[in-house]
Amino acid sequence: MADKNINDVKNPVQSAERIFGVLEMLAVTGPIGLVELSTKLVLHKSTVHRLLLSLICMGYVNQDEETGKYMLSFKIVELSGKILSKVDIITKVRPFIEELANSCRETVHFVQRRGTDVFYLEKVAPLNPQESAIRMASQVGFSRPLYCSAVGKAILAEMKDDEIKYIWDNSVVEKKTEKTITGYQELQMELAQIREKGYALDNEENEIGVRCIAACIKNHNGIPNNAFSISAPVGRMTDERIAILAQDVLKTRMIIQKALGH
Amino acid sequence: MADKNINDVKNPVQSAERIFGVLEMLAVTGPIGLVELSTKLVLHKSTVHRLLLSLICMGYVNQDEETGKYMLSFKIVELSGKILSKVDIITKVRPFIEELANSCRETVHFVQRRGTDVFYLEKVAPLNPQESAIRMASQVGFSRPLYCSAVGKAILAEMKDDEIKYIWDNSVVEKKTEKTITGYQELQMELAQIREKGYALDNEENEIGVRCIAACIKNHNGIPNNAFSISAPVGRMTDERIAILAQDVLKTRMIIQKALGH
DNA sequence: AACCTTGTTTCATATTATGAAACTTTTTTC
DNA sequence: GAAAAAAGTTTCATAATATGAAACAAGGTT
Known part of the structure; x- marks a missing residue:
């Protein structure tokens, strides 16, 4: 931190x-x-x-x-509350985030980069009694390292190599689960894949039992400052469903970028 | 304030x-x-x-x-975020609030009394694309006077007469809409009705087009420190539906009080 | 009942904050 | 494009403030 x-x-x-x-x-x-x-x-x-x-x-x-x-x-x-109500990227993006949560019936997060971390700005949880497990895990006002979250990796993937290196060198790399990425090479390969696919995955790298799909959002200068993700328990996040949800994520990203006008 | x-x-x-x-x-x-x-x-x-x-x-x-x-x-x-995560009434009450929002498909708020105001601690919004109108109106971290909100009146109704008088005298009474209560007598009659029915209504007293149904929650000393409400646009909040939702509210209140063990 | 712990108040002293003024940088005006 | 004005930053002697030791008060414990 x-x-x-x-x-x-x-x-x-x-x-x-x-x-x-x-x-x-x-x-x-x-x-x-x-x-x-x-x-x-x-x-x-x-x-x-x-x-x-x-x-x-x-x-x-x-x-x-x-x-x-x-x-x-x-x-x-x-x-x-006053501070958040003035962050206009939240109000601009919220409708699309809600639309996404609504259509896929899963929790959606919206984050912003802050140094080596992502900061959680907004959470939209679907009213789905089954999945109380995820609901508590993350909250507005909390942060996570970039390297071990789907949202973080989605942002990293769009950054320049030297920036990525700098962030890596200044992150406290910790093996949160057995799947957490702890090598720089490994991260680079992962980021290459993300660039190819256009979206990032968190396959229980942060917390056992939770998978996420994320995409980043660039600001008017083309800087990837924000990202959003769908989170769900592994049980509902099969490889087949990931393929489907990934399309929703990519579509939502496109819509948001267009709505932001850059 | x-x-x-x-x-x-x-x-x-x-x-x-x-x-x-x-x-x-x-x-x-x-x-x-x-x-x-x-x-x-x-x-x-x-x-x-x-x-x-x-x-x-x-x-x-x-x-x-x-x-x-x-x-x-x-x-x-x-x-x-750290402060809110330590407020255990929120975590205790949240599941029931969510359950309520889920079953009636409307926005539910959870508040706490703070002097002459209610303070919004939690909001659960259903993923219902139609009703974006309400969604923005109130947010965690904001507050409203007790006398002109359903949650506030639900709390007031359970307080002693001298406390109610004290709060009234120290509130800045303002005619927010044509239906806002601005007389002390009027408020007292309203509170008597609330005591009888067990729930409070906000019939566009705070904001034109929004109706709410609320009930208060007492702490272990029998003090009405919290309340929750269902909010919806008038269109969906007909008198008939209020009769139905009121039952959900009363039931939820009972369940919460039992869960809190007092 | 004596003792200990915690919380509160007082006050002389040393340290800290203050703001005028000088200076630098940026923006506006002519 | 030069001159003027405004905004931002730094310095420093001085005045004002924060400091913490000590005394005191109020509960709690042995």
């Missing part, structure tokens, strides 16, 4: 560094007491207390009346 | 106040230049510049390479 202060540039505002540290820690821990929090952050409890008061004052944090523990309010969720 | 520094208590950390001011402003404006931003915030451009550098350093802000404008990254969305 590798954020934690891009570069090691010193933060020009110390208290900003600290207060966002508190915020991010709270997002990870959930409700927590002052001493435990200050221990985790390696900050004086007096300092953390003051920062918490500030966050409470701004509406980002609440203190549980009964337990005294501090926790995040939904103000961040609210901000997130 | 009325946040903006709960009470008028002075923020104990000035730079926190300012840096979150920058963050919130960026969420509203979208990409924006330094001078315009500092003018809006009534802060020296040098100060705003330093705060922006700090936000960039922490990964919350990006600067557009071409235009030089500053904008929020998706880090807030990521935090929001």
Whole structure:
């Protein structure tokens, strides 16, 4: 993932560094007491207390009346909603994503590249009681490495060789399942295949039991910044069905590119 | 809405106040230049510049390479995802919400009370191409006053009289449509009806063309903190269909309360 | 009842943020 | 295409702010 202060540039505002540290820690821990929090952050409890008061004052944090523990309010969720509502690629693409989910009756994701990862911007789940397995796996606001997801590989396949190499070198390659690609050569061959077919597959490389089909979407400069995928349990994702769904994916990609006008 | 520094208590950390001011402003404006931003915030451009550098350093802000404008990254969305994934009422209730959306083929929302508002925690939209009208109207992360939504009224109906009065007095009552309730007496009569029937209706009180049916959910202390609703365009929400859907809503409420074990 | 842990407040001090000004770069105007 | 204006960035002395030790308060535990 590798954020934690891009570069090691010193933060020009110390208290900003600290207060966002508190915020991010709270997002990870959930409700927590002052001493435990200050221990985790390696900050004086007096300092953390003051920062918490500030966050409470701004509406980002609440203190549980009964337990005294501090926790995040939904103000961040609210901000997130405002941010997403301004991302116009989502509103432009959503109808087609929904159409695809509707016609194939499977979960469809829409992602955006962010450094070495893909970031999940939108999920459309079909109302199909059988497949609750997939439903929980991925959510808006989460991210995955490019190299081990169908959406990621679809994007990679359209990038220049040196960019691909750079991303590979800066990714933490991890064998998530026995099928995860962990060699650069292997990835290159895979990408060549994707270029040929026009779509990418994730054959249980990320999570056992889940297969995906993805295609990328280029922006007005021809840069592959987005992608979408169909995800389904292996049981419903046979090779025969992949052949069919792949056609839907390719068709949807074409329609979206045309709708975007580039 | 009325946040903006709960009470008028002075923020104990000035730079926190300012840096979150920058963050919130960026969420509203979208990409924006330094001078315009500092003018809006009534802060020296040098100060705003330093705060922006700090936000960039922490990964919350990006600067557009071409235009030089500053904008929020998706880090807030990521935090929001983490927060929501920890709200266990959502995971507990989701299956039943989905089941309801599935059986009635309409959009279902799940909300939580927050002061004088309801806050939208989850939306399940059926894959039904006809009804794109509703789909966009409400989203996770947004909020509405209690008094003018079905979910809000369902919650209010279960509250004590003095609490209802308090909320009414602290709500900004606004005639959103010609059917919006704007009198306290009128609201009280409406709430009495809701108590009798067990469910609440929004008959185009919030938005012309949209009707909703809602029921509230009580927590382990018997406090009505959550609610869910079915929303649909008037065309599909005839009085006859309301009678049918109301039964689904009541049944779902019962199942959820039982599943929550209180 | 004494002791420990957690949470809160105070305050002198040192550190940090501030913003004016200088400077650079980009855009606009004539 | 030169001059002017606007936007963006950097520097630095100074004023203001954040800091954390210490004292205090409130629950909890032995």
